[in-house]
Amino acid sequence: MNNYKMRKWILGGLGFTAVFALAWTAADVPKPRAVAIPTNLIASDAIIIPVAGVHVESLKDNFADARAGHVHDALDIMAPRGTPVLAAVDGRVRKLFTSRAGGITIYETDPSEQMIYYYAHLDRYADGLAEGKTLRRGEVIGYVGTTGNAPRNSPHLHFAMSVLPPTKEWWKGDPVNPYPILTAHGVTRSSSELPQHQAGGD
Numbered sequence: 005m006n007n008y009k010m011r012k013w014i015l016g017g018l019g020f021t022a023v024f025a026l027a028w029t030a031a032d033v034p035k036p037r038a039v040a041i042p043t044n045l046i047a048s049d050a051i052i053i054p055v056a057g058v059h060v061e062s063l064k065d066n067f068a069d070a071r072a073g074h075v076h077d078a079l080d081i082m083a084p085r086g087t088p089v090l091a092a093v094d095g096r097v098r099k100l101f102t103s104r105a106g107g108i109t110i111y112e113t114d115p116s117e118q119m120i121y122y123y124a125h126l127d128r129y130a131d132g133l134a135e136g137k138t139l140r141r142g143e144v145i146g147y148v149g150t151t152g153n154a155p156r157n158s159p160h161l162h163f164a165m166s167v168l169p170p171t172k173e174w175w176k177g178d179p180v181n182p183y184p185i186l187t188a189h190g191v192t193r194s195s196s197e198l199p200q201h202q203a204g205g206d
Contacts, residue, residue: 094139109126
């Protein structure tokens with residue numbers, strides 16, 4: 005077999021492999037689960053859009069999008085690097101964690117410990133943030149970035165909500181789509197409303 009035929013055979017094989025892999029990945033993506041959020045946990049005025057200056061009209065529902073063999077189960081909120089990330093609800097820092105996928109992350113639980121609010125791809129934490137710290141709705145907890153597997157040219161907050169199991173493990177839970185909750189009840193807080201030393205920016 006000459007070099008030209010060999011290259012043609014290899015490229016053809018690679019093309020078939022890529023198509024097969026894409027088809028397998030698409031077929032392997034599970035359908036998103038419909039999980040009802042406990043109605044007592046989200047009052048009509050009790051949740052902040054967790055990125056400063058972002059309005060409801062800017063949000064995109066990508067909760068059910070496919071992500072490399074799994075469902076996204078979260079909302080990506082685009083914003084410039086360094087934009088303050090805000091606690092969506094009153095609660096407590098359950099876990100500060102750095103992972104390959106999420107990068108610098110925060111797990112916040114609500115006061116009743118029925119929900120987990122997950123903030124990922126942060127550039128850094130806010131000064132003084134620590135596990136166990138009590139959080140107030142709208143408090144600066146970090147800054148938008150691209151840590152983990154986020155594309156370096158697309159800074160955003162990966163924001164997820166989950167109903168905790170009875171055993172209360174922070175890494176478990178049934179995902180809830182944040183989009184309809186934020187679009188119905190989300191409140192925008194601008195950077196100008198924040199303490200000057202927390203206002204962020206590049």
